[in-house]
Each structure stands twice: as C-alpha cells, then as structure tokens.
Amino acid sequence: MLAAERRDHLLGLLAREGKVVAKDVAADLGISEDSVRRDLRDLAAEGLCQRVYGGALPVSPAVVDxxxxxxxxxxxxxxxxxxxxxxxxxxxxxxxxxxxxxxxxxxxxxxxxxxxxxxxxxxxxxxxxxxxxxxxxxxxxxxxxxxxxxxxxxxxxxxxxxxxxxxxxxxxxxxxxxxxxxxxxxxxxxxxxxxxxxxxxxxxxxxxxxxxxxxxxxxxxxxxxxxxxxxxxxxxxxxxxxxxxxxxxxxx
Missing domain, CATH: 3.40.50.1360 (Rossmann fold)
Structure with missing residues (x-):
C-alpha cells in the first residue's frame, strides 16, 4: 500500500472508529508499527490527528486562535x-x-x-x-x-x-x-x-x-x-x- 493510501486509510479509521490503534492497523495492513507511527506523526504535524500512546484520536477543531x-x-x-x-x-x-x-x-x-x-x-x-x-x-x-x-x-x-x-x-x-x-x-x-x-x-x-x-x-x-x-x-x-x-x- 502506498503512503498516500495508508494516509487515507488512517483518516478513514479516525472518522469511522474515532481512534487508530497502531498495532491493529499494522496487523491488518501487513506493515510495521513503525510505519504506522510515522504516518501518524505526519498527520499530527498537519493537525489532522492527536497522537496518543499506541495510536491516535481525532483532533479537536477548537485549537485555532x-x-x-x-x-x-x-x-x-x-x-x-x-x-x-x-x-x-x-x-x-x-x-x-x-x-x-x-x-x-x-x-x-x-x-x-x-x-x-x-x-x-x-x-x-x-x-x-x-x-x-x-x-x-x-x-x-x-x-x-x-x-x-x-x-x-x-x-x-x-x-x-x-x-x-x-x-x-x-x-x-x-x-x-x-x-x-x-x-x-x-x-x-x-x-x-x-x-x-x-x-x-x-x-x-x-x-x-x-x-x-x-x-x-x-x-x-x-x-x-x-x-x-x-x-x-x-x-x-x-x-x-x-x-x-x-x-x-x-x-x-
């Protein structure tokens, strides 16, 4: 799966499930947890998720000025x-x-x-x-x-x-x-x-x-x-x- 496809998959999980569990995504996609965590870091840097221990949660829209x-x-x-x-x-x-x-x-x-x-x-x-x-x-x-x-x-x-x-x-x-x-x-x-x-x-x-x-x-x-x-x-x-x-x- 390409990086862009993983990104869309992670954003879809956040929207549907309300959270991302890194180890579960890694098992489902057959990739390493490090790859998932790296993708989540990139999404968090763009303000698209809130990273937590073991995965990520939807980011609050109330953090703007x-x-x-x-x-x-x-x-x-x-x-x-x-x-x-x-x-x-x-x-x-x-x-x-x-x-x-x-x-x-x-x-x-x-x-x-x-x-x-x-x-x-x-x-x-x-x-x-x-x-x-x-x-x-x-x-x-x-x-x-x-x-x-x-x-x-x-x-x-x-x-x-x-x-x-x-x-x-x-x-x-x-x-x-x-x-x-x-x-x-x-x-x-x-x-x-x-x-x-x-x-x-x-x-x-x-x-x-x-x-x-x-x-x-x-x-x-x-x-x-x-x-x-x-x-x-x-x-x-x-x-x-x-x-x-x-x-x-x-x-x-």
Missing part, C-alpha cells in the same frame, strides 16, 4: 450556553472559565440576575459590565492570548482565595479514553484550579468537541458533576460517556 474559534459552531455554543446559564441561581456564585463557549454563557445570563461571577477572562468580565446586579471578580495573571485568559502562577494563586457554588468549564476535547483535554499545559492547570474551588463543575462542550482530543488532560471524570452538550444523545461517544457514569445534560 480565539478570533477564529468565535465563528466555529456558533449555534451549538448558543445552545450549550443557554442550558448552562439556567444552572446559575439567583444569589449564587459562579466561576466562569474563558473561551468562546463561556463568552456565550455570559451573554446568555439574564441581565437582571443578581449573582457573583468570578472569572480569569477579561472578555468575560467586559461582557458582564452591563449586568447591573452581577458582582464581578477578575482574577489576574499572565494573559494567554490564544484563549484570552489569565494563566500562570499568579492566576493559580489568586483562585485559591475564592470559592463558588458552580464552575462552568470549557475544554477543547471530550473523549471517553483521553478524557477532558485542552491544548496548553498552563491553561489545563488553571482549569483544574478553577474547578477545585467550586461545589459543582459542569463541562461546556458543543458537539464538534465530542470524541476529539487535545494534548493536555484537564480533569478526570470523577472531578466533574456533568457535561453540557448539544450532541445527539444517541451519539456513540455520548453513550460511552454515560456508561462511565457521567451525567450528560442535553442542550437543545
């Missing part, structure tokens, strides 16, 4: 945001992560809602300036421009001094095996710090993120209260997530 992500899955993000905003109770305290789905949540919060919002995202804080009953706390630190959020030691230290009823957390990938992932190590650490300061943490994931993975793991499933997604409830990955014991809240 912040401006570009604002035009991705806008309808799905609005649906997820509406379902997430409904979890915020009057008088409650919310930790709201950064990113484009979290920004949609900020826009979905009722303008007259009396609550406290803690965020490390300047864009989230700015979006809530016209909510007269919302008290805002902006956590500072080094700004990670890819997601327009504060990260690093100063931001992680700042979040240790707050607590909340609810944390709404964004990720770039949701996969039964890879877990909840994002593309930057410091951002992943910041997300863990945010989630640790809330009684409940719900993950925001529009359908294009379901079944995909990024480089850095954020949280194990047991550290979350549930997942909010507009993905089809009958989707095979969603069913696998439920089988893991994860509460999946539909956003339709």
């Amino acid at each position: 912040y401006a570009a992500r604002q035009s991705v899955a806008q309808d799905g993000k609005r649906k997820v945001a509406a379902a997430a905003a409904a979890l915020v109770r009057p008088g409650g305290t919310l930790i709201l992560d950064g990113g484009t789905t979290a920004l949609a949540v900020a826009h979905a919060l009722p303008r007259d809602l009396a609550c406290t919002v803690i965020t490390h995202s300047p864009t989230i804080a700015a979006a809530l300036l016209d909510h007269p009953q919302a008290e805002l706390f902006l956590l500072g630190g080094r700004i990670f421009k890819h997601s327009a959020v504060a990260c690093g030691a100063a931001a992680v230290e700042a979040v240790q001094n707050v607590s909340a009823d609810l944390c709404l957390l964004g990720v770039t990938g949701v996969h039964p095996e890879a877990g909840l992932t994002t593309g930057d190590a410091e951002e992943a650490a910041m997300k863990r710090a945010l989630a640790a300061r809330a009684a409940d943490t719900y993950v925001l994931a529009s359908s294009e993120k379901i079944g995909t993975a990024s480089r850095f793991r954020v949280l194990p499933w047991e550290k979350t209260s549930g997942l909010i997604t507009d993905a089809d409830p009958r989707d095979a990955v969603v069913e696998q997530l439920r089988a893991l014991g994860l509460e999946v809240l539909p956003a339709n």
Whole structure:
C-alpha cells in the first residue's frame, strides 16, 4: 500500500472508529508499527490527528486562535450556553472559565440576575459590565492570548482565595479514553484550579468537541458533576460517556 493510501486509510479509521490503534492497523495492513507511527506523526504535524500512546484520536477543531474559534459552531455554543446559564441561581456564585463557549454563557445570563461571577477572562468580565446586579471578580495573571485568559502562577494563586457554588468549564476535547483535554499545559492547570474551588463543575462542550482530543488532560471524570452538550444523545461517544457514569445534560 502506498503512503498516500495508508494516509487515507488512517483518516478513514479516525472518522469511522474515532481512534487508530497502531498495532491493529499494522496487523491488518501487513506493515510495521513503525510505519504506522510515522504516518501518524505526519498527520499530527498537519493537525489532522492527536497522537496518543499506541495510536491516535481525532483532533479537536477548537485549537485555532480565539478570533477564529468565535465563528466555529456558533449555534451549538448558543445552545450549550443557554442550558448552562439556567444552572446559575439567583444569589449564587459562579466561576466562569474563558473561551468562546463561556463568552456565550455570559451573554446568555439574564441581565437582571443578581449573582457573583468570578472569572480569569477579561472578555468575560467586559461582557458582564452591563449586568447591573452581577458582582464581578477578575482574577489576574499572565494573559494567554490564544484563549484570552489569565494563566500562570499568579492566576493559580489568586483562585485559591475564592470559592463558588458552580464552575462552568470549557475544554477543547471530550473523549471517553483521553478524557477532558485542552491544548496548553498552563491553561489545563488553571482549569483544574478553577474547578477545585467550586461545589459543582459542569463541562461546556458543543458537539464538534465530542470524541476529539487535545494534548493536555484537564480533569478526570470523577472531578466533574456533568457535561453540557448539544450532541445527539444517541451519539456513540455520548453513550460511552454515560456508561462511565457521567451525567450528560442535553442542550437543545
């Protein structure tokens, strides 16, 4: 089989099966695992898959820059945001992560809602300036421009001094095996710090993120209260997530 044919075969497996297991592909095609791993390295370099131990997973489309992500899955993000905003109770305290789905949540919060919002995202804080009953706390630190959020030691230290009823957390990938992932190590650490300061943490994931993975793991499933997604409830990955014991809240 030519290299181009192997490439198409691997991409087809990712689309159909949601993963590539290098040893299985090598056995099926009668080639070495080294050849498969080399092909996967090439695909990963082009941004077409996320390499993991033993093979590869579909890459998340949410790893492009912040401006570009604002035009991705806008309808799905609005649906997820509406379902997430409904979890915020009057008088409650919310930790709201950064990113484009979290920004949609900020826009979905009722303008007259009396609550406290803690965020490390300047864009989230700015979006809530016209909510007269919302008290805002902006956590500072080094700004990670890819997601327009504060990260690093100063931001992680700042979040240790707050607590909340609810944390709404964004990720770039949701996969039964890879877990909840994002593309930057410091951002992943910041997300863990945010989630640790809330009684409940719900993950925001529009359908294009379901079944995909990024480089850095954020949280194990047991550290979350549930997942909010507009993905089809009958989707095979969603069913696998439920089988893991994860509460999946539909956003339709």
